[in-house]
Amino acid sequence: MLPLDELGEGPAVVLLHAGVLDRSMWAELSRALAGAGHRAIAPDLPGFGEAAAPSAAPWLDVLAAMDALGVERAAIVGSSYGGAVALRVALAAPGRVSALVLASAPPPDLDPSPELARAWQAEDEALERGDPEGAIAAVVSTWTLPDAPALLRERVAAAQRRAHANAAAAGTVEQAPDPLEEDPGLLARIEAPTLALAGTRELADFRDGALRMARAMPNARAELIEGAGHLAPLETPDAFRDLVLEFLGDAAATPSPRSRT
Numbered sequence: 001m002l003p004l005d006e007l008g009e010g011p012a013v014v015l016l017h018a019g020v021l022d023r024s025m026w027a028e029l030s031r032a033l034a035g036a037g038h039r040a041i042a043p044d045l046p047g048f049g050e051a052a053a054p055s056a057a058p059w060l061d062v063l064a065a066m067d068a069l070g071v072e073r074a075a076i077v078g079s080s081y082g083g084a085v086a087l088r089v090a091l092a093a094p095g096r097v098s099a100l101v102l103a104s105a106p107p108p109d110l111d112p113s114p115e116l117a118r119a120w121q122a123e124d125e126a127l128e129r130g131d132p133e134g135a136i137a138a139v140v141s142t143w144t145l146p147d148a149p150a151l152l153r154e155r156v157a158a159a160q161r162r163a164h165a166n167a168a169a170a171g172t173v174e175q176a177p178d179p180l181e182e183d184p185g186l187l188a189r190i191e192a193p194t195l196a197l198a199g200t201r202e203l204a205d206f207r208d209g210a211l212r213m214a215r216a217m218p219n220a221r222a223e224l225i226e227g228a229g230h231l232a233p234l235e236t237p238d239a240f241r242d243l244v245l246e247f248l249g250d251a252a253a254t255p256s257p258r259s260r261t
Helices: 023-035 058-069 081-092 114-128 132-143 150-170 184-189 204-216 237-253
Strands: 004-007 012-016 039-043 074-079 097-103 194-199 220-225
Touching: 004 023, 012 023, 012 058, 012 081, 023 039, 023 150, 023 237, 039 058, 058 081, 074 081, 074 237, 081 097, 081 184, 097 237, 114 132, 114 204, 132 150, 184 204, 194 204, 194 237, 204 220, 220 237
Parallel strands: 012 039, 012 074, 074 097, 097 194, 194 220
Antiparallel strands: 004 039
């Protein structure tokens, strides 16, 4: 089973971390969720943190962790890469997802802007020349705000060093077919109440992506978080927490599509 932290009792909320961090990013939100009567479950996704081995289909690993914990149904909160995994969990097992919160999740039809393409290129070129610290510096520069606290930058760098070590130890892992990459229109099949979030200081790719995904999904809405960049749960934790708690309360009070038929 995936390494994870668990706190509280009540309706389950699975927290999926950004690809530049690990499950520790959810410590503060987990406490808030537990205090509000939820069971917060924060796993390390495959290849990150203590989950050293990458996976061909991480969404299936999330479902396996839910099985092991006896969680039949959960709300899923995903940040960036974790949001992408959350979407695929919802598509693979729609009856097991009660609600979705997608924070700066990449839309499946992402066509990178020149700014995002340059950021990816800088990381790739550093890796190609055998400079992992240069690649990590490129990641930190891209995914944290220019005025981000030094502690946040250090957390991202440390998590990336661990992810690089995990990847080096594992070698090449063949990826499973990704249904959303093959057909972004499948978003329309995800009926779970969904809140798509992005920061006002986020790259346009993810701000626009949140709006597009909200339009494509039948029970979704989008909101922008003032002052946040790519890591809203850590950059604007109070605003993010309040939005998540309010949304989960509203979603719990709304009958599921199945119960209305």
